[in-house]
Amino acid sequence: MQRRGFLAGLAAFLAPILGLPFRRARADGPPEQAGGAPPHAAGKPAGKPRRFGMAIQVDRCIGCTRCMDACKAENNVPKEPFFFRTWVEQYTIKTDGELVVRSLKTGNGKPSESVPEREIMRSFFVPKLCNQCDHPPCVQVCPVGATFRSPEGVVLVDEERCIGCRYCIQACPYGARYLHPDTKTADKCTFCYHRTTRDLLPACVEVCPTSARIFGDLDNVASPLTRFKRMKKIHTLKPDLNTEPKVLYSDLDGVVR
Amino acid sequence: MKSLLFRPVPEQITRLSLAFALLASGVFLVRAHAIPQTWLDREYHVKSTLEREANRPRRFAGAQACTECHEDQVKEKAEGNHRTLACETCHGAAGKHVEDPTETKLFAPRLRDYCVLCHAYDPSRPTGFPQINPALHNPLKPCIECHKPHAPVPPETPKECAACHGEIERTKAVSSHAALACTACHDAPDAHKVTPRLVRPTKPQNREFCGKCHGPKSEEKKAPRVDLAAHGERYLCWQCHYPHLPEGK
């Protein structure tokens, strides 16, 4: 343990006792309008920040993997198939009831059939990504506060402060985080924060050919996302964990976890 | 106890207190003066991260950027069956091209292998989504010879039924009933094309209709056989089997 950290820690520990000023951050929850908020969408009136969310219409996904490729290209995600900010799962329920799941490979190539067609009862694709939980377990466990919720409700990682302990990776129920092999810090979907704060769509939404993904402000009174919320029966992933995801699914099958 | 109170403070306590005071003031000094104060400032950390994230380079330009130069293609696409696609879905990230259109040209897929990423048949794809079997559907011929990529439509006047019942046609096209014409099961009077809701085509009425192919005496070689008398006698065939996409092949 470094001497300096050691001492400072002791100070942090003793400060409340000795009445010294020692700032304590809130457990989670957005740091309100963290000073001079980032370049929000130009022309957007200052005030209440938007609350980003995504809808996924499962019965529109054709498993073309354009979103996976676009995400890797846009966000410097390693090309190798062990690191994903978003991925697409193929579920196949066989006539004998067996469930076969796999995640699609990136690159050009049609999703190969892993199950002979005459044994298929039902089959579909499910795109996955960080759920940008309103009650994120990853933020709760980060020991140094390097991951937090932005004013827009997006969970971000401070790559200059992340110590690479990987507690957040363990805490995420959705497998949405990975350790970036170059920076050695935790990495995850940011809802393309650099695009969405400038009124562009996230890369995966931009390239989706069937509009299976809808992105927007959850608080907006009239938008494709709001329409989706009104018209569809919505599910979230692992609702029993009370993470309050902001990625909403319609037509989601019960076997999906 | 009393004697403890009135005794002078034991030497141990003074020594420890001194050591502790030294340590504590050392820590305080380091914390207040020896390290950059930004290390302690959570608001600063959050703010700098938001800025860093917001200013990452953008590789995809977004749909709006394309309309500024390629108005015709955008208009054509907006009216065609590819209206939900972004230009960059097929042409790739356009960020650099937008910055310098002459220097960086975009990729335009012209071969079969790109279109089949979406349009090759896959049982997991939603029914009705236009799919083909690439091995059977004009193999070796580039898709764009018959289909305009910005506004794809079938190359010739469609078979009569499919013009309106495209979704059923596309579903049937990948099913084991693909080779059957619509008229094998439905009689469509000419008047149906003029007044579709007044004059309806016929539908099969009874089990024996399916039995013509699937019954024990059928002459169809490939059709699976069932004994109509013993097989689900209380139901009509289509109450269990969807005729446009019967299970199995």
Place this chain on the structure above:
Amino acid sequence: MNEELLHNLADLSKQVWGYIYPNEIEVHWSIMIVLYPYLTGLVAGAFILASLVKVFRVKEVQPAYRLAMLTALSFLLIAPLPLLLHLGHPERNFEILLTPNPSSAMAMFGFVYLWYLMVVLLLEIWFDFRRDLIVWGRAASWPLSWFYRAASLFSNDISDAAVRFDKKAVQVITVIGIPSAFLLHGYVGFIFGSIKANPWWSSVLIPIVFLFSAIVSGISLVLLLYMVITPLRGKSLNMACIDKIASFLFYAVIVDFSLEALDFIHRLYESEESIKILSHMVTGKLFVSLFVMQVLLGMVLPLGMIVLVKTVSCSEDLRKLLYFTSAILIQMGIFATRWNVVIGGQLFSKSFLGLTTYKMEVLGLEGLLVALVVLALPLVVLAILIKLMPPWHDEDEPGPAAAGETPATPAELPAPTASAPAPAPDVA
């Protein structure tokens, strides 16, 4: 880009069973994170054993009291090392003390650690050794005398009143120390037990199971060290002492075993959605380390041996052999326990549909060799501590007669260099 990592991942992806999320191939918490609860467990356990002497006045254990304290200290000093080695950015470790996230169980590590080190262990050892340090400081020559004087914080009062005060202080600190030891290891259990996403970890029982397995491991370690070091010093073992320690070990193992069995049965009976994948894991990839190493070799067999000693009258040599064997088996068993918790909790996918594999490196920073070094280091530290501050007085041995009320204030204090014949015990 790390070519070796990618190569390993490609290898691992071939050994995946069923479906796992694509980011889950790598087991992120490696052998280093297995070592961490193992080492802290030894600290807490050794301290609890030591406090039996002071708080509950178990006089038989007195000969092992100071050894237990120094053992706890040397393991505690090394405990953060595996954590540090495992970090992606070890150079940023100080952030955990500068900007701790109050809602993170892990962030409290620095504080619990500092509290335990500074307020409990160091302070208690200081009070306990203060008089000896002063005496040694007067007897030793230059560099050592300076060390002893500094270590005693330059105090020089060895009057009877001052020594009485030392003893009282030790007692008070031990009373604070017991809940602190519980906190230290219960808290390590909480790091795992509070992860709701992971059904193998998420359990209120985990901190308590950790605590009792810590007590088991610490007691058996001190027993082991005492049985190895004493003959090395040319002394004979105090049988009353090791009988008593073994007896405490026996009760601790029983409690630990019952708690773990309760946890297991509870999971099996509740049979939540994760049960299928968990049973697939424990009957497959974890079978050997869980049922064979942890339960059979690490608990049932040593329990049987101690029961044997307790029911059948055995010769001293046989008793020693059985105690020694069961202590070694228990160490292995507790290590397997830590392994099963840490590695087992990462083998199954959070989709509950598949398993991945953990392949330990041999050379790398988180590999087998480094792990062995980390395991050996506390013993090296202990050897140095014993050399500098011999934790025994010759008149304590061999009989229990000297293990009375006054062993902390021996009449004749041995000069450290001359009368501490113990060559640094080469247990490492």
